[in-house]
Amino acid sequence: MVAAGVTVLLWASAFVSIRSAAAHFGPGALAFGRLLTASVALGLVLLVKRVPPPPKQAWPGILGSGVLWFGLYMVTLNWGEQLVDAGTAAMVVNIGPIVIALLSGWLLKEGFPSMLLAGMAVSFAGAVVVGLSTSHGGSASLGGVLLCLVAALTYGAGVVLQKPALQYASPLQVTTYGCFIGTAVTLPFAWQLVDQLPRAPMSAVLNMLYLGLFPTALAFTTWSFALSRTTAGKMGATTYAVPAVVVLIAWIALDEIPAGLTLLGGAICLAGVAVSRMRRRGVR
Structure with a gap:
């Protein structure tokens, strides 16, 4: 699906932008700046298109996802990545799709399709391989791991x-x-952003704006579009392709040549995504 592909590509690009911006903004300041940028852009779209507020039935889900995913997730992920290396963060955050599959199977009655579970197991193994191959010396603080775990949850x-x-x-x-x-x-x-913004280089500011406009405003919309047309479990499994795409973007944009083990892990992630979206023969 095109919408899912756009989401994966833009979310993968976010890791490269966060790496640049996080050196000049605190975790909360970066999250606030990113979300404020996205809110302004999307708010203008609503005004131009004259879109009414959501009906009251949608508000519990919007409130819950707004607090947990848009708010707490972005702060804890930014904070966690300051304390652990990228490989460790990727491994821990990739618990997220497993949480989605378990909760959606239980609360949303989506069930636990065998191909989905098999694909997620394969993809998680690939994410572990990518994490190990990009981890530098295994320097991971307990606090950083716990923050990334909170982000995944x-x-x-x-x-x-x-x-x-x-x-x-x-x-x-x-x-x-x-x-x-x-x-x-x-x-x-907000006060942190106001304090840090004048001292930040233009490249960091542009990366923060990019994060708000594309990986947030655009990618979260394409994600919601795709999610409305499939199960939460399958969409969660699709995001296992993100680590593989991150490797490719870093290779192209940052000239970071990936190790053979990293490429292998990325290929395993993609294979797992393919398996998760397959159907068993004879099952409609």
Whole structure:
């Protein structure tokens, strides 16, 4: 699906931008700046298109995903990546799709399709390979690991809460109001952004704006569009392709030549995504 592909590509590009911007902005300040940028952009779209507020039935899911996924996830992920290397962070955060599969199978009654579970197992193994190959000396603090674990849990719970809201509101409405709520959650970090913004280089500011416009405003909308047309479990499994795409983007944009083990792990991730989207013969 094109929407899922756009989401994976833009979310993968976010890791490269975060790497640049995080050196000049605190975790909360970067999250607030990113969400504020996305909120302004999406808010303008709502005004131009004259889109009404979501119906009341959609608000529980929008509130939950806005607080957990748009707000807490972005802060804890930014913070965690300051304390652990990228490989360790990738391994821990990739628990998220497993959380999605378990919660959606239980709470949303999506069940536990065998091909989905098999594909997720393969993809998680690939993510571990990528993490080990990009880990430098295994320097991971307990606090950093716990923060990345919280990020994975809030991501998984946020997706499962968002799915029912899409039955009553459009992807644009769900994404925009989720961004509004996430911006409100990260508002206490506004003073940090005001303090750090004048000292930040233009490259860091542009990366923060890019994060808000593309991996957030656009990619979260395409994600919601795709999620409204499939199960949460399958969409979660699709995001296992992100680590593989990150490797390719870093190779092209940063001239970081990946090791053979990294390429192998990326290929395993992609193979797992393919398996997760297959259907068993004889099963409709």
